[in-house]
Amino acid sequence: MAFAQGAFGKLYKGTYKGEDVAIKLLERPENDPERAQLMEQQFAQEVMMLANLKHRNIVKFIGACRKPVVWCIVTEYAKGGSLRQFLMKRQNRSVPLKLAVKQALDVARGMVYVHGLGLIHRDLKSDNLLIFSDKSIKIADFGVARIEVQTEGMTPETGTYRWMAPEMIQHRPYNQKVDVYSFGIVLWELITGMLPFQNMTAVQAAFAVVNKGVRPVIPSDCLPVLSEIMTRCWDANPNVRPPFTEVVRMLENAEMEIMTTVRKARFRCCISQPMTTD
CATH class of the missing domain: 1.10.510.10 (Transferase(Phosphotransferase) domain 1)
Structure with a gap:
């Protein structure tokens, strides 16, 4: 079940290698090419940024997936929420x-x-x-x-x-x-x-x-x-x-x-x- 929702998708709680993780699933708007392009740009940018940011006060990047149906970004899970x-x-x-x-x-x-x-x-x-x-x-x-x-x-x-x-x-x-x-x-x-x-x-x-x-x-x-x-x-x-x-x-x-x-x-x-x- 999603625990948060943003402009382009929802956040889910999952498990990876026995640890709780946050999974951001992105919904690519099929009927809005301009919005779809913006989402693609933000997805690529966030993955690039998170993969290179390593600091105790920056959320830890775990991985990303970009397939035709499902795009997702996986990060460490924050138990306390936002x-x-x-x-x-x-x-x-x-x-x-x-x-x-x-x-x-x-x-x-x-x-x-x-x-x-x-x-x-x-x-x-x-x-x-x-x-x-x-x-x-x-x-x-x-x-x-x-x-x-x-x-x-x-x-x-x-x-x-x-x-x-x-x-x-x-x-x-x-x-x-x-x-x-x-x-x-x-x-x-x-x-x-x-x-x-x-x-x-x-x-x-x-x-x-x-x-x-x-x-x-x-x-x-x-x-x-x-x-x-x-x-x-x-x-x-x-x-x-x-x-x-x-x-x-x-x-x-x-x-x-x-x-x-x-x-x-x-x-x-x-x-x-x-x-x-x-």
Whole structure:
């Protein structure tokens, strides 16, 4: 039985050499040559990308099959499903802060690797971030990823509006910083547990982002360092957005700050307990 569905096919759980795997079965539209060509292009691209990406925060490629009837891509199986599914099960409750920062670091470290290879993911969102049994996150779905080139030739409107950088929505030239913008939205999701722009349609969200400079509302009790990361990541000016190497450093600082705060709280708790004698 399929456990997820995308634009061109469905995801199934299977077994390969005794291990659980995810099988993406692609349905080639027979009566739409243009759509069929796009699917073929994305299939070839995703297989090529995944076969060459090897990082602990990138979903592991196992194999692919391209026969006239069935096209499929096989990857490791994520027991926890996607980050979006995980957040929906929590019913808009935020992820514990320590875990949220750990998972954000997983995504940022994976993206340091992706960008280091000169690639752009172009569809970084919670649906494409998979949670494994140790609660770590791996990046998936490289069907629309591209090698960074002179962006006049890049496809506009690739990705999903709620996570899409304004320059992509406006069909302007873009670079790797579109992924940084999307990451800022994902970080907000982790911190709040909510769907971005949940009171708007995707098209309304895109209009608000581009024409009104609207961004998700950062909680008032958010750690300043996390607030700064989000604000800089989703800045309208791509040059203001930090590279993922800097995002990782900032998140590591946030992680240290959280650990220090927890230790201090535990210490205060210990010394406030009255001493007892026999």
